[in-house]
Amino acid sequence: MDAYREEEVEGETRVVLGFHPSIAPIKAGVFPLVKKDGMPEVADRLYHELRKEFTCFYDDSGAIGRRYRRMDEAGTPFGVTVDGETLTGQTVTVRHRDSMIQDRIAVDQLAGYLRERV
Numbered sequence: 001m002d003a004y005r006e007e008e009v010e011g012e013t014r015v016v017l018g019f020h021p022s023i024a025p026i027k028a029g030v031f032p033l034v035k036k037d038g039m040p041e042v043a044d045r046l047y048h049e050l051r052k053e054f055t056c057f058y059d060d061s062g063a064i065g066r067r068y069r070r071m072d073e074a075g076t077p078f079g080v081t082v083d084g085e086t087l088t089g090q091t092v093t094v095r096h097r098d099s100m101i102q103d104r105i106a107v108d109q110l111a112g113y114l115r116e117r118v
Contacts, residue, residue: 017075043082
């Protein structure tokens with residue numbers, strides 16, 4: 001009950017379950033930015049790799065903002081987005097649920113990055 005909160009963000013109400021990452025039921029959501037240019041395939045591979053160590057959720061439906069909001073409501077602390085820079089530079093965007101800050105993380109360092117924060 002204490003984890004539930006509602007926040008106003010850009011004129012919208014954002015519902016968040018602010019679970020500590022160690023007890024969040026889903027640790028990370030994995031999203032391709034768009035359903036083309038090989039992003040879904042890369043995101044799917046990354047999802048299956050992360051699933052070996054973390055409870056993850058793959059979502060490619062709707063706008064990226066809506067996907068983030070769904071994960072916020074479920075209490076998922078991290079959103080991992082595969083985008084154009086993933087394809088060219090082997091990095092992903094990691095969005096933090098509570099601060100909404102986004103970091104660029106190398107794909108090969110992602111599991112360690114999440115491990116340190118969970």
